[in-house]
Amino acid sequence: MSEAASTRIPLALLPSLAPLLHQWLPRQRWFAGKGTPVTGFSLVSATELLPVRGPGPGLLHLLVRVEQPGAPGDCYQLLIGVREALPPALAPALIGHLTDGPLAGRTVYEGTHDPRLAALLLERLRTPGSLGPLRFQRYDGSPAIPGGLAPRPLGAEQSNSSLVYGDTYILKLFRRLHPGPNPDLELPLALARAGCERVPTPVAWYESAAPEPFTLGVLQPFLRGSRDGWVLALEALAEGRSFRNEAGELGRVTAEVHTALARALPSVKLSGAQSEELATAMTRRLEAAVGAVPALEPYAPRLRTAFEAVAALGRRGRIWAAQRVHGDLHLGQILRGPVATPWSVIDFEGEPARPLTERCRPQPAVRDVAGMLRSFDYAARTHRPSNPAWAEACRDAYCTGYAEACGSDPRAEPELLRAYETDKAVYEVVYEARHRPDWLPVPMAAIDRLATLD
Template structure:
């Protein structure tokens, strides 16, 4: 490629590339499934780090800042912005097979006249990224690591996992899957930290990482994790929808999934000694603040705020339930896989919209349980007529299976479970309003139910 010499960061510096990329990224980023600020105008894009992975491909960390947003008190606050990981390819001409990767054509700056695209969608880039992981080492601020006990063969054909998610995943030869985190926060990502710790506990419910990469600039942060891929597995969401479409019961699977969840929680409790969680009052305050912020952003939520507050207020005097511990943090049917008769739990990143420190802190395991119960409701509402009894049976079976392994029954922690389910439904309302407005009626139906005392 005759023009790729200008990609050398030592010659372009760290500011000049944005003269070519700034306007292109400002338009392209909000269109991406994993971009968190769709409801907040981008006010500035700043280049935090740039490394040339190979000629024609740059690894970038870009900070997107946003306009002020309203706060529950009636004022405004300016978010600090979000950092995103990008692999940017630059060529004179883009192959037609990479049409969906197109970002645009640079009109000015060091890349003027060149085509800019998302290199993670390019098989060549995906192949070279795996080669970096196969040969651990350092490239500028990027550090590549692998488990020496697990050989990574060469020549594994890459393919993009074409599914809705908040990151980008590449499957290599149906043997490994690489999750490339898009939204980057300083610190060790739980999706690396937790599976490593669970592997040391001998927990077979979670695939152990075999390689990963991180950055030290501008701060230490995890960038991606490679794990074994289960080619014959199906995710829980797909299995649930198939059962619904065939009119089949799903309670046996839900019961086993409850047992698997308890297995993971027990292993997490052993791997990460528990700490003191916030008391019921502090938890109720935090949940109420999230509710009020969501109601500002989603008008449909406002008529139910008063009723939903009662679920959180009950936390002050209710049974605190099991001890706080590390949990999954974003558990639902899309985060579990069934291979044969076994359930596996994946994606320990937690809710990407929440701060990393919060996602790595201890919480009640009831939070995970509430997430899965909400997922059964989501599945049941994908078909018409809605089958609430299907969701109710799954919820009962899941909790019963959990109780067999854990030694306590989530259904007997009614106030606690209601509060966490309400908090989850509020999160879902905000998420759907921002990303999938057509799905908003699903969590709103739960909001209507949960707003009634005892719902």
């Protein structure tokens, strides 16, 4: 490791910090390696954002690679606060007390929970520049970021962490890192430059330049008073109201974003061989899911036909357009503010569990459509009593709205739409079986429906 990527204190600190991280890290919601023992840590880079030996709180920015059996070693972004003693208000943020090493006798904790340290991150973003391996950048033409905005952590996320500043900005901190530009920065920047107003424009961001390029955090406008489509859909179900109008609007919003992405970034055509590869990958995921959730086994032969239909069309010369897409579109990723305000699309990171190269690959736009159709079904089936007719009406309105906005109806490609819906439902079955077994009947109902389609 180069001297520019570290300082003497953090480098010597890691061995003394490691026993605490062994206990603390697996308990974090954003840690992806749960259920597998942590065997060690290696330091990728370290930066003192605020001196750790001073009288006040110090802040260490660490990129740490976590070693686990059978895994390549994920890199995580850690923001470690350092104090002599932790005030009661920060007790939930405790990582532990150091008994040896260069900071022996100090207390370390999750720095984003400390308002003084969280405010420092915004100060760094207000003025572009570098600090060790870290680069702080601003979007050209964005207004000046005011100082003194009170920070607060947003506790609803799982794969990342977010800080809200004065109900004006939200800073998303990426925890599990992949080399290269994160699509949650890349795509909103491309959409902003294309003039698409459906996505909040990034105001500033920071990244690591060495030893590997990582996108670390993105600052965007905070959509104060907004509620997501999932909440609004559940409200409509609870009140016995139709959601057709809203679903049609969501279809038009999705089409607008897809059109802008196709204009801003390169699109490709999927050849017959690539279509077969797409179907083969879906089949592999199904086979792995059957091994993990035996309840899928009776449906597997019929589910495979959805993927085989796509492969067969590819062999006959069918070509599909592919472009950059959202990658994880559902009702929770679309926000609406007070009455008469437009919908906004957020969270372009894609499914964090998938490799970054896959998430950045051009794909048929119908993938996003399938994700939203599954979301309508989820809302209807988690409601009591279940209301499949409500979901079907939303699905119809969504596709109609999409077609009205871009002239292309997703239902005109039934084989591809069914394949993507099936692939998504299989993913949902595995997720629910592992994390929310009580919810497993929701995607299993979709599996039953999709297995009977021709």
